[in-house]
Amino acid sequence: xxxxxxxxxxxxxxxxxxxxxxxxxxxxxxxxxxxxxxxxxxxxxxxxxxxxxxxxxxxxxxxxxxxxxxxxxxxxxxxxxxxxxxxxxxxxxxxxxxxxxxxxxxxxxxxxxxxxxxxxxxxxxxxxxxxxxxxxxxxxxxxxxxxxxxxxxxxxxxxxxxxxxxxxxxxxxxxxxxxxxxxxxxxxxxxxxxxxxxxxxxxxxxxxxxxxxxxxxxxxxxxxxxxxxxxxxxxxxxxxxxxxxxxxxxxxxxxxxxxxxxxxxxxxxxxxxxxxxxxxxxxxxxxxxxxxxxxxxxxxxxxxxxxxxxxxxxxxxxxxxxxxxxxxxxxxxxxxxx
Numbered sequence: 001x002x003x004x005x006x007x008x009x010x011x012x013x014x015x016x017x018x019x020x021x022x023x024x025x026x027x028x029x030x031x032x033x034x035x036x037x038x039x040x041x042x043x044x045x046x047x048x049x050x051x052x053x054x055x056x057x058x059x060x061x062x063x064x065x066x067x068x069x070x071x072x073x074x075x076x077x078x079x080x081x082x083x084x085x086x087x088x089x090x091x092x093x094x095x096x097x098x099x100x101x102x103x104x105x106x107x108x109x110x111x112x113x114x115x116x117x118x119x120x121x122x123x124x125x126x127x128x129x130x131x132x133x134x135x136x137x138x139x140x141x142x143x144x145x146x147x148x149x150x151x152x153x154x155x156x157x158x159x160x161x162x163x164x165x166x167x168x169x170x171x172x173x174x175x176x177x178x179x180x181x182x183x184x185x186x187x188x189x190x191x192x193x194x195x196x197x198x199x200x201x202x203x204x205x206x207x208x209x210x211x212x213x214x215x216x217x218x219x220x221x222x223x224x225x226x227x228x229x230x231x232x233x234x235x236x237x238x239x240x241x242x243x244x245x246x247x248x249x250x251x252x253x254x255x256x257x258x259x260x261x262x263x264x265x266x267x268x269x270x271x272x273x274x275x276x277x278x279x280x281x282x283x284x285x286x287x288x289x290x291x292x293x294x295x296x297x298x299x300x301x302x303x304x305x306x307x308x309x310x311x312x313x314x315x316x317x318x319x320x321x322x323x324x325x326x327x328x329x330x331x332x333x334x335x336x337x338x
Contacts, residue, residue: 014149031193034238035220038126038145038188039290040082044075045086045329050322058316059306070099077123080129081304118172120180126188128180131173138169182282182298184291194238195219197243201247210259214250214251219243228287239290243281249278255304273316277303278281294319295323 008250031317048071055064090099174216177185192198198220203213223239254272278301285295303316 002050031195032225034189034192034194034288036187036192036288036291038124038293040075040184040292041290041331042075042077042082043331044292047071047074047327047329048073049325051328052110052320052322054321055319056317059063063095063264065181067094078132081121083121083308085119085132089117105275114260114315118174118176122185126184128177128185131169131176133174134169135323138172146304159338182284182296184286186290187286192220192222192240194222194224202244208236212253214253215247216244216250217247226285228285232330236287237285237294240284240286243283245277245279254278260311274307275303275305277301292326292328293324296322298322 043258050069050071052067052069053064053066056062069089069091071086071090074085074087075083076083088101090101092099118134118137119130123129138209197218200220201215201217204216219242221241223241225235225238227233227235228237255276258273279299280301281299283295283297284293286293298321300318300320302316306314306316308314
């Protein structure tokens, strides 16, 4: 968790976890109904290109970052389902544009990425069961974290931020579950109508604010069938879009909780927040009969006005966007990393 006042002060709202297994009210008529089903075959291999971009404005002025990575995922047999194994992880150093394997990535990037990609087992129905082989990841992440902390003044903001970002199996499991739900877990077993929009309110947990529970209004829409990628014209995929916003009463709860959290972290707190706006959205292109993804984009937007006694009001904005592109290897074939 970073020291920003925006998105990372609230944490993920876990909208997709609430969608899993829900029956969504809506029409249908003569339009196609999709029975979404998880069926990643053993032997499936994909190279994934990712890009995460953040743009913020606040008391310290505007800032932006872009991080590009790639990795391989493969599906293997497991006793209690299918093992989704991550490997060949590479990242771009934003300072020089050079691509490094994860174990050669210079600091401080290596400490940030070492434990981002745990492998995990999912059931035959597409539910995440457990992480696989995370102990070495956690040990290596902690070793690198301790090494970095030893280089920083103990009371510095960077040291406090790093200390708060300690890696644990619980955090890795929560992150893996959130991403898996975005890809497949939230959709497996759902029945959705092409061209239909669905609306529902959910009571959601915000772990970053002491387990606060809020109500969020979610809209889900299923687009028409489209080609899965530029290399094909067959309309074998569908678009699934989700957009979620806390209801006004929940925004008031969040403003209060964030003020209290800031007082605990900083003497005097950071001030009061008004005009709070938060929106989460995702856009998935997937094969409905297998839930094999081809493109995923997730976006979180945060906007608020920071009020401090004796100072001019400051507008805080935070935009965090992740893009994932999937390139599949023909079964029995070989491909180089993208």
